[in-house]
Amino acid sequence: MKTAFHAFLFLLVAAGQLLAQTPKRINRAIELLEQGQPVYYTNGRGGYDEGKKLAQTPSDYINYEMEHGAFDMTALREFMRGLVDGGPTKSGHRTPAVIVTLPVLGLDESSMRANYWVVQQVLAAGVHGILLCHARSPEAAKVMVEASRYPFAEKAPGLDQGFRGSGSQTYAAQIWGISGTEYLRRADVWPLNKAGEILLGVKIEDSYALTNAEKTTRVPGIAFAEWGPGDMGFWLVGPPSGGGGEPFPPVMLQARARVFKATKEAKIFFLNSCNDRDVVDMIKEGVMICTGGYEAGRKFTKRQMPW
Helix, strand or coil, X not given: CHHHHHHHHHHHHHHHHHHHCCXXXXXXXXXXXXXXXXXXXXXXXXXXXXXXXXXXXXXXXXXXXXXXXXXXXXXXXXXXXXXHHHCCCCCXXXXXXXXXXXXXXXXXXXXXXXXXXXXXXXXXXCCCEEEXXXXXXXXXXXXXXXXCCCCXXXXXXXXXXXXCCCCCHHHHHHHHCCCHHHHHHHCCEECCCCCCCEEEEEECCCHHHHHCHHHHCCXXXXXXXXXXXXXXXXXXXXXXXXXXXCCCCHHHHHHHHHHHXXXXXXXXXXXXXXXXXXXXXXXXXXXXXXXCCHHHHHXXXXXXXXX
């Protein structure tokens, strides 16, 4: 009788743990941001083997690099398949979220319209978001948002109808582990659509982009922005000397402050590089998307969700 009772208690505890780790969303980064928890990312750019390895990353999402890396859609699809085969995560999510940096730059509306297909190809691989580099033009950011939505998505002021097409859901739905019909319902941009699972961001990382920071960050459907200190430094300071980077000169700090202020006023999230030494101060400042420092950061914010 005692053994049976202990077995019953074990089952209750196991069931409770399973329930606690049942994700409420497909996109773990969005789920955490909704809880007011900062998120942390790592980088990827490979195929199946790298995806399978990164399936158990302690980071919340993977920044898949295609801006300077090869634009290899086959590798991206295989990477996503590797994540599925290596999962689920300890938090119960099928995969970590994946956000892709595009080789297309947000220079202006016309170039973005000419290259909207890149947005759609990437999303059709089953990723969970896009980061648009050198987002100089709010019109370019607007086109990215529209290219990420389906025509039947609820309309929003300032946006035209979305134009993702039928068939784009097939492979992506398999990666997400849901039906094609369910994918069509859930594959919309958050937080514009509170039930959406796609996270879109912009890099305000040169002097031209900086002049439009306030407008670009207010484009409906944009969820986060960063100031890209590497590229911003090229534009405002020149090539790095010695170690480069920090401590930043005043002109760089002013650029960061402007982008940060723009994100706060637009009520979107700010991304900044972090490490174990400065992550707590960054979080106190209001940074919600970090490159590192996850152990110290999660301890500070009393993170409950396992990775």
